[in-house]
Amino acid sequence: MFSPELIGMCIKIIIILIKSLVLVGVVMLHVAYATYFERKVIGHMQVRLGPMRVGYHGLLQPVADMMKLLFKEDIIPSRADKPIFFSAPVISFVAVMTALSVIPFSDDFSIANINVGLLFILAMSSISAYGIIFAGIASDSKFAFLGSLRSAAQVLSYEVALGLSLVGVMMLAGSLNLREIVYAQSAYPFGMFIFPQILGFFVFLTAAFAETNRTPFDLPEAESELVAGYFTEYSGFRFALFYAAEYVAMIVMSSLGTICYLGGWTLPPFLTGMFPFLLKIPGVVWFALKIYGCIFIFYWIRATVPRYRYDQLMNIGWKILIPLSLLNILITGLLKIVGIL
Amino acid sequence: MELEQGSAFKTRDLVISIGPQHPATHGVLRLILELDGETVHKCTPHIGFLHRGTEKLHENLTYFSGLPLSDRLDYCSSMANNVGYVLSVERLFGIEAPLRAKYIRTIVSEMSRIASHIIWIATHALDLGAMTVFLYAMREREWLLDLFELVCGSRLTTTYPRIGGVRNDVSEEFLDSLYMFTEEFPKRVEEYETLIDQNRIWLLRTKGIGVISAEEAVNWGLTGPTLRGSGVAYDVRKYAPYDAYDLVDFEVPIGKVGDVYDRYRCRMEEFRQSNHIIRQCIEQMPKGPILLPDAPKIELPPKDKVTAEKGLLPLHMGLIRKGSIAPPDGEIYSAVEVPKGELGFYIVSDGTGKPYRLRLRAPSFVHASVLSRLSVGHLVADMIANIGTIDIVLGECDR
Numbered sequence: 001m002f003s004p005e006l007i008g009m010c011i012k013i014i015i016i017l018i019k020s021l022v023l024v025g026v027v028m029l030h031v032a033y034a035t036y037f038e039r040k041v042i043g044h045m046q047v048r049l050g051p052m053r054v055g056y057h058g059l060l061q062p063v064a065d066m067m068k069l070l071f072k073e074d075i076i077p078s079r080a081d082k083p084i085f086f087s088a089p090v091i092s093f094v095a096v097m098t099a100l101s102v103i104p105f106s107d108d109f110s111i112a113n114i115n116v117g118l119l120f121i122l123a124m125s126s127i128s129a130y131g132i133i134f135a136g137i138a139s140d141s142k143f144a145f146l147g148s149l150r151s152a153a154q155v156l157s158y159e160v161a162l163g164l165s166l167v168g169v170m171m172l173a174g175s176l177n178l179r180e181i182v183y184a185q186s187a188y189p190f191g192m193f194i195f196p197q198i199l200g201f202f203v204f205l206t207a208a209f210a211e212t213n214r215t216p217f218d219l220p221e222a223e224s225e226l227v228a229g230y231f232t233e234y235s236g237f238r239f240a241l242f243y244a245a246e247y248v249a250m251i252v253m254s255s256l257g258t259i260c261y262l263g264g265w266t267l268p269p270f271l272t273g274m275f276p277f278l279l280k281i282p283g284v285v286w287f288a289l290k291i292y293g294c295i296f297i298f299y300w301i302r303a304t305v306p307r308y309r310y311d312q313l314m315n316i317g318w319k320i321l322i323p324l325s326l327l328n329i330l331i332t333g334l335l336k337i338v339g340i341l
Numbered sequence: 342m343e344l345e346q347g348s349a350f351k352t353r354d355l356v357i358s359i360g361p362q363h364p365a366t367h368g369v370l371r372l373i374l375e376l377d378g379e380t381v382h383k384c385t386p387h388i389g390f391l392h393r394g395t396e397k398l399h400e401n402l403t404y405f406s407g408l409p410l411s412d413r414l415d416y417c418s419s420m421a422n423n424v425g426y427v428l429s430v431e432r433l434f435g436i437e438a439p440l441r442a443k444y445i446r447t448i449v450s451e452m453s454r455i456a457s458h459i460i461w462i463a464t465h466a467l468d469l470g471a472m473t474v475f476l477y478a479m480r481e482r483e484w485l486l487d488l489f490e491l492v493c494g495s496r497l498t499t500t501y502p503r504i505g506g507v508r509n510d511v512s513e514e515f516l517d518s519l520y521m522f523t524e525e526f527p528k529r530v531e532e533y534e535t536l537i538d539q540n541r542i543w544l545l546r547t548k549g550i551g552v553i554s555a556e557e558a559v560n561w562g563l564t565g566p567t568l569r570g571s572g573v574a575y576d577v578r579k580y581a582p583y584d585a586y587d588l589v590d591f592e593v594p595i596g597k598v599g600d601v602y603d604r605y606r607c608r609m610e611e612f613r614q615s616n617h618i619i620r621q622c623i624e625q626m627p628k629g630p631i632l633l634p635d636a637p638k639i640e641l642p643p644k645d646k647v648t649a650e651k652g653l654l655p656l657h658m659g660l661i662r663k664g665s666i667a668p669p670d671g672e673i674y675s676a677v678e679v680p681k682g683e684l685g686f687y688i689v690s691d692g693t694g695k696p697y698r699l700r701l702r703a704p705s706f707v708h709a710s711v712l713s714r715l716s717v718g719h720l721v722a723d724m725i726a727n728i729g730t731i732d733i734v735l736g737e738c739d740r
Binding site for chain 2: 042045046047048142143146215216218226227302303304305306307308309310311312
């Protein structure tokens, strides 16, 4: 009755499920502490301490925040379009979490190793924009509506720049598989694509800020004019889902940057050459460190710069970033033909 | 969108109500915006949510007990309002404060100018997304408020100047620490400027936004840095000097274009000028009395003397109940330069101890009206920049 193939498949599915659960748990923990990290980093940049009250140096603050959000009253506007209103945060959150499934965190850990991993991540981050648009339309609030319209326009324009900036990486690696991309980098200086793709990296970084709605491109949720933007009407757990989705998106974008430009879980060869013991440390540690480095840049920029205006954001997207990324493709192609890269 | 008769689609403006509870309206200001996409077609400010009937209250209060009400006008700069009020009452009575009191008043006015401009730069920058400036600026404001506490015991609602002088003398400790502040503060202003003035995004967000020409600005009745940003060098401190302003040296910074950026530059320069004035005042500070010798007519007699000396107790009771010995019949308009602009007190006296009518010319009230002119044709985000640049406080606007 139970053929060996069936049992083997069941075991495979169970392993994948366990892997997914572990991943969700670990990532959610990191999301919780990413908020703590953000508040501490920005706090110290702004000559204050950040959270200090809950636990030692405020270490339990994320737990307290989570409890607060879970127990808060869930307010639904009476004129809201309820099915869409309920599904919007779920769409946002599920889409970004799904993107995590193809990310290789180390040499041997990824839930799915698919051939179009890069495209999959881009597709999922686009789908999460639907959550934002739905939230804005279903809330029946003008602030949320304006916020979601801004977001739609922003994601459309910056998705193009983000995708084009990654074309250079695809050309160098010759693959869309994220693992292959990491392996391909070992032949390049410092084991990273960042130096041959410096222009592409710049465009990617800028577009990633816009994709994740972070300062200076946090227009959909520009708190000074639109109160909270698309999630103005959300409260309690649904609000928490949007909030978590934003931080997961940040982790996804940082992972993508790490994989495509910073050599993933590997270390620069000269470092491992000098200190061979570094190879014994699991790759996931380096991966996490690189991600936190990227996330730190997100926070740093937030503490430093003002917000762009809507039309200025569009101008930057279409008139600067897209031409730059096209130029990057051209240069990469030429260098590849000449044989330098 | 609605389909009207005729062939073409007609669109309606999106009407959006911003405030009175909104993070960017600096208090309880309500704005009705009519938007086409993100472009503002019409902006109607609605005020009055903080109306407390200050002018009417004054009619039932003696000249002396009306003073604390002026704290509550522009609560970011209560010292400057106090000075404005006591000065107008002094002019009504035809008296003048001693020189030392004048210097002290000048110092506290300028301190409150800095404190108020700090609130302005903090919220203005926060509205445009630069959150770090907010906390840097609050650090300096905290220092100033501590100094206020040192001189009069309270931080926000000071009620420190008195008709005919000031309440108590300033201590050496206060002057020393204030001098330290003036040494340090210009560096801090530079720090704000490195954070925002050298930032491309800040320049993009402020240059060419909310432009108003000099002529138009005068016609709208703008005063203070909001007017000077358009290039009109009108400053009450220069044109009708009061207190010690004619004894110190300072400049009135003006702008050229009259946009948000010029007004920003004006106020940043005023930080330095105010700092300069405070330093001069501390250096020139004369010795002498701080209250007019014949002040008991207007001022309450000292507490220890009231019970000891004959005749002072009835006088004290009379002062409390009926007000000070009556000023002459007549009316007076007296203006001072508060951080927001020209704060005018128009007092009509009928010869009793209480004003017959007291009218306030509040700069924020005038500035709130110009918002509808500044915002039209710009985007919603620029409207936020415009609210920041006119620097209104609703306590003063609604009175």
